[in-house]
Every structure is written in C-alpha cells, then in structure tokens.
Amino acid sequence: MESCSTAVSRTPAAFLLLHLGLISSMAHQNEFQTGLAGGEVTLNCTGILPDSKLPQETVVRWKYYDTTLWRMEKGTPWKTSAFITDRFDIKMQYKQLWVQNLKLSDAGIYTCEYGSHKVRTSLHIFKLMISLDGHFLQNEVPELILMQNSSSPLPDLRITLFDSNNNRVTPEFQNKSRQKYVVNLKKLEAMDSGTWVCQVHSDSPLIDQNIPFAVKVLGFQNPDLERKYATVDSTVILSWRLNSQQIKWKEGFTGQVNWKQEKSANPHELLDFNVTEQGQLHETKKSSNFLFEIPERKPESTIEVKLPKVHFNYSGQYQCQLEYQGRHVQSKIELVVMKVSAKxxxxxxxxxxxxxxxxxxxxxxxxxxxxxxxxxxxxxxxxxxxxxxxxxxxxxxxxxxxxxxxxxxxxxxxxxxxxxEEAAVWTNYVIIGASVGGSLLVFALGCLCIISGTSWQRRRQRAKRMAQARQYLLENKMCQCQHRLKK
Structure with missing residues (x-):
C-alpha cells in the first residue's frame, strides 16, 4: 500500500503539471467578436497587465493576419504603414485595439502578442443596407440587404425582423446566399416610422446580433380613403394631416389638392403647396371658379379646404398628393352630399x-x-x-x-x-242674434274664419274674439257681423 507521505509528495508535482497546462492554454487564446459596418469595435488584449504595471522589457504587438499594425517596445509605441490612423487606434492602458468606421474588409484575424502570450480574435463583420437611404413614402416597400464577411466559412444565418412597434415582420427573400441576403419588407404605413431591428442568429459560430436601422415614412395620418357626409348649404372642412413634423422630415417636398366629381372625370386643381426643409408650409389657391377657402388657423402640418356653402354637385373625390424626388403618394376624401325636396x-x-x-x-x-x-x-x-x-x-x-x-x-x-306645415282652413259664418222675452238667441248660420286647429294660442285668440262678438250682440240687441281670423 502506498504511504500517505508518498501521496502527499506527489501532489505538488500534479498541481505543477495542471498549472503549466493552464498557462499553456492561456498563452494562446482564441476569441470571437462581431462588428457592424459603419460602427466601431474594441478588441481586447486579454490577460495583459495595465500600462502602469507592465514591465519595461515587455514587447506588445498587434497584427492583422501576419501584417504588423502596431508595436510597443521598451515603452515606446510605433505604427506601421498598415495602421490606418484615422480608423485605428490603441487604448494604451490595456493595449486594446480600437477600430472605428468599420468596413466589410476589416473582417479577419487580429492577434495581440505580449511575451509568450497570443490572443487571437476572429472579427466577423455585418453590413446592413436599406433602399432609398431609409426615406420612404407611404405604401412603398423597402428592400433590405444584409452582407457578412469573416475569416472562417460563412455561416447560414436566420433573419428575423421587428418594426418600430416591435411587431414581428415576415420578410420576403429575393436572394439568399451566405454572403448576401436580399429581402423585401411589408408595404409601409405612416405609423411605421421609427427604429426597426434586424435580428441575426447563427448556431456555429454562435451569433445573436441585433442590428437597428432607421425608417422614415412620409405620408398622411388620414385613412387612405375617408368618407365624409354633408347636407346642402352646410359648411364642410376637408383636412389632410401630414406626419412630416412627427418624423422630423427635414427635406423639402411639394403637393397639391385636386377634385373630381366622378372617377372618370378630369381632376380639377384647387391648390398646391410646398413644405420647406425647415418644415414651413406654403399654400397657393389655384381655382377661382370653385367656391372654397383656405383656413388661416389650423393645426400644424395640416392641409385644409373649407367649403362654406356646400352645393349638391360639390360631391366627389378630393385628393391630396405628396411629391418627393419624383415619387408620389396620395390620400382621398370622398364627399357625399344629401338634399331633400317636397312635391x-x-x-x-x-x-x-x-x-x-x-x-x-x-x-x-x-x-x-x-x-x-x-x-x-x-x-x-x-x-x-x-x-x-x-x-x-x-x-x-x-x-x-x-x-x-x-x-x-x-x-x-x-x-x-x-x-x-299644415295648410289653413277657411270657413264662412254669419252670427245673428235676437232678443225674445228677455232672452238672447244666437243662431250660427256660418262664419268666415281661418282655423289653425293645432295652435293653442290661436284657439285662445279665436275664443276671445267670439266673446267680444257676443258682447256686441247683447249691447245692440241685433246685429250681423263678419269676422276674419287669420291663421
């Protein structure tokens, strides 16, 4: 049986071998990092001491593949011609390599060497491009292009998209290769303006990358076809609310408002407008035959047409159209007018x-x-x-x-x-009164009268006049009179 002392004596040797193994594994360290074209990345020289504690004789070197980018010897750093000064720099405390304004061609193997240590970092670059520089009109469909570059074989990516409201969007793939993915998004609405996210996933190498991108949609907050009702001779205001202020659309654009009574009819231009880069709205009335006004007071970024007295033939479609860089988008309001007649x-x-x-x-x-x-x-x-x-x-x-x-x-x-209204009813009457034996006899043979029959006040006036007639008969014993009571 092995003695305890023998076992104990072997323990330091085993620990030493384990320690040497760890040192060996740490001397050559591999790392993986992703970056986005146009962005920046910091590559670590893992395990190096801070600048203040680093021995004077330590040599530190950064290489791209076999090309030296930067080296520090005896505390003095120097850069090679391969070190692009406007995009590459060194964070001196921990000798980190800082790369900004990344390009697809920056992907590859970067190595930090100090003493016997080597830290090898594989940089994987993604580049996301969106059509029209992310500036769209309502109802347009963006095209998204995702490219990748790496020193290793390119992985097969899974792409998931989320709109500005964090709703998942199913893309339509137009082209799919491991180097380049081309997808079409959904037809845009004004509410889709904001920051979208392209989520990229790979199992080998393990990649979970969220790539944000901006989408601006110039359009209307109205429905695409709004129906408005009015009666003849009433006042109507037709409004189109632009979203240019909400999305801070700093570029200028123009537009116009047209009207046509029927779909097949030629449009009749009512006004045109332009919005400056500063967001100022200027309108010009174009029609003098059509009775309408441009209200002076109205909400910001709103196009309005006021019809002070609607005619029956003012019905039809009123269309507001935006124009930007040769592209168009429009919003329509259908005006339905009601009239009533009697026969x-x-x-x-x-x-x-x-x-x-x-x-x-x-x-x-x-x-x-x-x-x-x-x-x-x-x-x-x-x-x-x-x-x-x-x-x-x-x-x-x-x-x-x-x-x-x-x-x-x-x-x-x-x-x-x-x-x-109810028509008046005319009736003729003659009141004859006679006194017989001290009694008064009143015979109603007929009368000429207008009877409303529906107004309590007019009935009361009629009763008053009849009472006055009776009083007259009593005073004059006998008379004949004729009354006209007008409705």
Whole structure:
C-alpha cells in the first residue's frame, strides 16, 4: 500500500503539471467578436497587465493576419504603414485595439502578442443596407440587404425582423446566399416610422446580433380613403394631416389638392403647396371658379379646404398628393352630399298627400342606408331604403317635422330636417242674434274664419274674439257681423 507521505509528495508535482497546462492554454487564446459596418469595435488584449504595471522589457504587438499594425517596445509605441490612423487606434492602458468606421474588409484575424502570450480574435463583420437611404413614402416597400464577411466559412444565418412597434415582420427573400441576403419588407404605413431591428442568429459560430436601422415614412395620418357626409348649404372642412413634423422630415417636398366629381372625370386643381426643409408650409389657391377657402388657423402640418356653402354637385373625390424626388403618394376624401325636396311644395292641406324625396350624391356602401321618419311619430312613419339605393321617397299625409337620416353601421352620419306645415282652413259664418222675452238667441248660420286647429294660442285668440262678438250682440240687441281670423 502506498504511504500517505508518498501521496502527499506527489501532489505538488500534479498541481505543477495542471498549472503549466493552464498557462499553456492561456498563452494562446482564441476569441470571437462581431462588428457592424459603419460602427466601431474594441478588441481586447486579454490577460495583459495595465500600462502602469507592465514591465519595461515587455514587447506588445498587434497584427492583422501576419501584417504588423502596431508595436510597443521598451515603452515606446510605433505604427506601421498598415495602421490606418484615422480608423485605428490603441487604448494604451490595456493595449486594446480600437477600430472605428468599420468596413466589410476589416473582417479577419487580429492577434495581440505580449511575451509568450497570443490572443487571437476572429472579427466577423455585418453590413446592413436599406433602399432609398431609409426615406420612404407611404405604401412603398423597402428592400433590405444584409452582407457578412469573416475569416472562417460563412455561416447560414436566420433573419428575423421587428418594426418600430416591435411587431414581428415576415420578410420576403429575393436572394439568399451566405454572403448576401436580399429581402423585401411589408408595404409601409405612416405609423411605421421609427427604429426597426434586424435580428441575426447563427448556431456555429454562435451569433445573436441585433442590428437597428432607421425608417422614415412620409405620408398622411388620414385613412387612405375617408368618407365624409354633408347636407346642402352646410359648411364642410376637408383636412389632410401630414406626419412630416412627427418624423422630423427635414427635406423639402411639394403637393397639391385636386377634385373630381366622378372617377372618370378630369381632376380639377384647387391648390398646391410646398413644405420647406425647415418644415414651413406654403399654400397657393389655384381655382377661382370653385367656391372654397383656405383656413388661416389650423393645426400644424395640416392641409385644409373649407367649403362654406356646400352645393349638391360639390360631391366627389378630393385628393391630396405628396411629391418627393419624383415619387408620389396620395390620400382621398370622398364627399357625399344629401338634399331633400317636397312635391308639391308648400303647406299640406287636410286630406291631401305630399311626396318627400331624400337623395345623396352617389351610391352608398353596403352597410349604409337612408331612413325617413316623422319626429314624435309612430313606427308607421318610418321608411328605410333598400341596399344600393341612394334616393328614398315617402308619401305623407301628416304635417310636422320630418327627418331623413343617413345611417352607416347603426351610426347616424348626417340628418336633414324638413318641416311640413299644415295648410289653413277657411270657413264662412254669419252670427245673428235676437232678443225674445228677455232672452238672447244666437243662431250660427256660418262664419268666415281661418282655423289653425293645432295652435293653442290661436284657439285662445279665436275664443276671445267670439266673446267680444257676443258682447256686441247683447249691447245692440241685433246685429250681423263678419269676422276674419287669420291663421
């Protein structure tokens, strides 16, 4: 059996061998690092003492492959011609190599040597490019190009994209090689402006790299096709809200507002505008035949057209168009106008009928319809239009306040109120009074009178006048009079 003393004596030898093994493994150290083109990276000289504690005789050298970039001997550093002074530098305390404004060609093997130690770093470079320098108009589709370079065989990358709202975006690959990935993103909206992230992953070598990139989308905060309703002779303001201030779009662009009554008609230019690099908006009225105004007070970065008195034929599509570097984007507002008419025109006589017509300027969407109803009326006084009808007639025999509503998705968009007056009724009458035996006899043979029948105040005036007539008969014993009471 082996004695304890023998076992103990062997322990320092085993520890020494283990220690020498660790020193040997640390003398040649391999590291892996990634960088982004246009960015910067700091490569470490791992294990080196700080500058203040480094022995004077230590030689430190940085090499790119076999080419020496920088060397320090006896405390004096010097640079070779391969050391590009405007992009490479040394952080002296720990002899770190600092590289800025990275290029794809900077990928490769960088070695830091000091004494018997070597720290070998493999630098893997990614370059991300986006079409149009990241400046897009609404509805455009960006193209993204991702390139990589390395000293080792290029890995097969997995790419995941996230938009400015941190929503995952599925790219459409146009070209996929290990050196170059070309993908198309989704059609952009104004709300997509902001910082996007391209997430790059590889299992061997292990890479999890997030590459941010900026996207600016110039466009409208309005829906692409907005519908607005108005009644004849009302005031309407059509607004287009630009997002140029929110995204700090410092480049100038121009635009115009056009109107056409029908899709096939030629557009009629109402105004044009330009936005300077400082974000100042200037508008010029182009049409003198169309009755509209440009409001002076309005929200910032807003294009507005005011129609002070809407005509039925002012309906149609109003389009605001932006122009930037020969590209265009537009937003449309469809104006639907309602009018109401009566036949015959005038007060409604008792026992007579009248036809009320409610009409809008164009076909309605499937979820919209017209409704006639009498205010404070019954269910019998309600009539709805059929689908695809934009004209609704109702035959009435009752006076009062009638309303035509345009209803979309159970929501009343506009209402037009029409008051139907009741025609006056004329009746002739003659009052003859006689005194018989001290009693007064009054015979109503007829009268000439206008009776409202609907106004309490007019009934009261009529009663007062009848009382005055009776008093006159009492005082004069017998008389014949004629009254006209106007409605």
């Amino acid at each position: 015959p025109v005038g007060p409604l006589s008792r026992g007579a009928n009248m036809t009320l017509t409610c009409q809008v300027s164009g076909p309605l969407p499937p979820n919209a319809y017209l409704r006639w109803e009498r205010v404070n009326g019954t269910k019998k006084d309600i009539k709805n239009s059929e689908q695809n009808e934009f004209k609704l007639e109702v035959n009435i025999s009752a006076a009062g306040l009638w309303s035509c509503h345009l209803i979309e998705d159970s929501d009343r968009k506009i209402s037009f109120h029409y008051h139907v």
